[in-house]
Amino acid sequence: MTEKADFTGVEQTMLITLYLRAWESRSKDSILRDHVAAQIVDHIDYDFSKLMMRGGAGNRFLLALRARQLDEWAADFLRRHPDAVVLHLGCGLDSRAFRLDLPAGARWFDVDLPDVIDLRRKLYPEPEGYQTIGSSVTEPRWLEEIPTEHPVLVIAEGLLMYLTEDENKRLLHQFTDRFSRGELIFDGFAPWVIRMTQRMSKRLARKGYPSYSTAIRDDREIERWNPGFRYIDDVPLASLFARIPVRSYRTVYRLMNAIPATRNFYRMFRFGF
Template sequence: MTGRVDFSGVQSTMLVTLYLRALESRSEDSILRDHAAAEAVRRIDYDWRKLQQPGLAGNRFGVALRAKQLDDWAAGFLRRNPDATVLQLGCGLDSRAFRLDLPPGVRWFDVDLPDVVELRRDLYPDADGYRTIGASVTDPGWLAGIPADRPVLVIAEGLLMYLPTVEVERLLRRITDRFRGGELIFDGVAPWVAGFTQRLPERLRRGYPPYLTPLRASRDVERWDPRLRYVEDVAVTSQFAKIPDRTARAAHRLMSRSPALRDWLRLVRAEFGTSADG
C-alpha cells in the first residue's frame, strides 16, 4: 500500500475519477475495463468512504464514456503514427498508457505536479518508452526536454477547463511552436456549466475548483491557437447506447435530447501542421 493520500483543489478531482473508473471496471460489461484503476484504488491509503455519496456512483458511466472516446482517438492516431510522441497533460492517476496496446516505437510522457508523479511511480510499472515528468503543465520549462522529431499526440483530459483562458492559449501555442505536427484531443464544458461552478459557494463546491475556460463552440480551439484545426467533436451523452445499465442508459438518452444537456461535456479532436490523415 502507498503512503496516505489526501489531495485538495484540482488534484482532488483525480481521486474521484480514479474511483469512478475503478467502480465501472467491476461490471461484467464494463465500457473501459480499467483494471489498473481498480488495483490503484486498492493500493492507495485513502478513505474512499468519502466518495461513497448518493448519486456519485452514477457518474461512473460518463467518466468511462469520456475516457473510452479519448482512448479510441488515441489508438487511431497511434495506428497512423506508430513512432509518435504522446504528451498526456495533467495525467493525474490515469492509466491510459497501460490500457492501450501501444506500438513499440511510441514515446509516452505523462505530465503532472511532482507529488502526483511521485504517487504514480508507486502505482504503475516502469515501461520501455514511458516516462513521467513532475511539473506544472503551465510551466514552460518542462517542454524543452521533450524531443520534437516526431508527430505528437497531446491528450488533455479534465485539464483545460480548470485553467484561465490565457494559460490555455499559452500552453497550446508552446506545443504548436515546438512540434511540426500532430493532434490535440481534449474535453470541455459548456459555458452554463462553467458559470454555475463559478457562482457556487465554496462550501457547496466541497473543495473542488470552478471551471475557468468553457467551450462555447468546438472551434474555440482555433481561437485559442490559430494553428490548430478543428476535426471533430463528440458529446459524451450521445454515447448512451454503450451504457450497460438500463436506468443510466435511459437517463443519458434523455439528456441527449436536450441541446443544453447533451453538450454540457464535449470531446474535441484537432490537428496542426503536417497530418498523417492526408
C-alpha cells in the first residue's frame, strides 16, 4: 500500500530530507543507518526524482551528519533523564522516535503542520508513550497538551530557519515560561547562507521551495533572544567531515572546515534552560 504525498512549500521540504536519509542509509558505509526512512519512502506515492536539485547527492551527507549529531545529543539527554518529555518540532516524516532507544518512562511528541501529521499517522505506528500533534508550532495552544513536570528536550531539525525571528523568539519564550528545565537542540545557518537563499528566492519559489528567514549569527544568539537559555555546545557540520565515506565529498567538507569563512556555514547547537 502506498500513500499519496501532495505537498508544496515548506511542507514539501520534509520529503527531500526523508528521501536523502533513505538514500544515505542504503549505503554500506552509512553515517546514519536510518533504515526506517528507506522503508517509509517505499510506501509514499510521490515522484521523488522531481525534488532533486543540484547538489542532491552531496546533501545526503549533510542530512545524515546533522541527524546523527542531533541523535547523539538526544540519546545523551534521554540517558540522563529517562523520564524526559521530548518535543520533536517540525518532525516531518523523520523516524527519530523509532531510531533512538526510548526509555520506558519517556514521552515523545512529534509535532508538525496538520497535513504532514495526517500523512505521518498513515505511515507510522503510535505506540505507548508516543504521540503526534498536528499544529503549527507558532500556535501557542498545542503546548497545553504537554506535561510540565518532567525535564524537556526540544528538538528542532530543519525548522527554525523557516520561521521568522519573532516567531522563533515567541516559541522559545513559551518553553522557558512553561517548563522548569530542559535542553534545546537544533541546526542553524550563518547569515550569509540565509542572504544567499533569499537572493535565490524567485528561483526556489518556481520549484515550490521556500527561502530561509532566520540566521543564527553566533553561539550566543539564543541567549540574546531569551536570557533563560544558556549555551552548552555547538558543532559545525563541516567539522564532521571524517565521517563521510566518499573521498570527494569528504575533501570538500574538510576544505570548508579549514576555511574560517565557511567552517561555520551550518552548525548544530545545544542550549540548556
